[in-house]
Amino acid sequence: MKTSSHQPLTLLLITVLSGIFAASVLAADVTFSNAWVRAMPPGQAMTAGYGTLTNTGKKTIVITDAMSPIAASTEMHMSKTEGGQVTMVPLEKVVLEPGKAFDLVPGGAHLMLMGIQRMPSESERVSICLITDGSDQFCTDVPVSRSAPQ
Numbered sequence: 001m002k003t004s005s006h007q008p009l010t011l012l013l014i015t016v017l018s019g020i021f022a023a024s025v026l027a028a029d030v031t032f033s034n035a036w037v038r039a040m041p042p043g044q045a046m047t048a049g050y051g052t053l054t055n056t057g058k059k060t061i062v063i064t065d066a067m068s069p070i071a072a073s074t075e076m077h078m079s080k081t082e083g084g085q086v087t088m089v090p091l092e093k094v095v096l097e098p099g100k101a102f103d104l105v106p107g108g109a110h111l112m113l114m115g116i117q118r119m120p121s122e123s124e125r126v127s128i129c130l131i132t133d134g135s136d137q138f139c140t141d142v143p144v145s146r147s148a149p150q
């Protein structure tokens, strides 16, 4: 009787562990290279993150959301220039086919970090997590810089 009462806990643990394993497999399939977050003056509540997302796996990966512990909310945006005016619209998703890359660059697609309580200074690193349509997430420590890393 006592032994069998342990069964559900064991099953739960296996489920949790396999979930972690699935997420780590996915993380290995996406890289966020040359990534950086723009250093902004203290007191600013917003900044943007850039870099190159690459799918190194064999399955299509769809990124639908992002988050960072320094920001109340993080969104994917696309900058557009219309009649000399730059506007930003939400980018619903980034579809990464196997082997394909997608650039987040100033003036184009970017991560918008909003509601920042304390703007990180240059040389700090901030964690940015990208979340897929399957709720998997992969996180990268990204340097804070005034311009794109060389």
Ligand SMILES: [Cu+2]
Residues within 6 Å of the ligand: 048, 077, 078, 088, 110, 111, 112
């Ligand atoms: Cu934006």
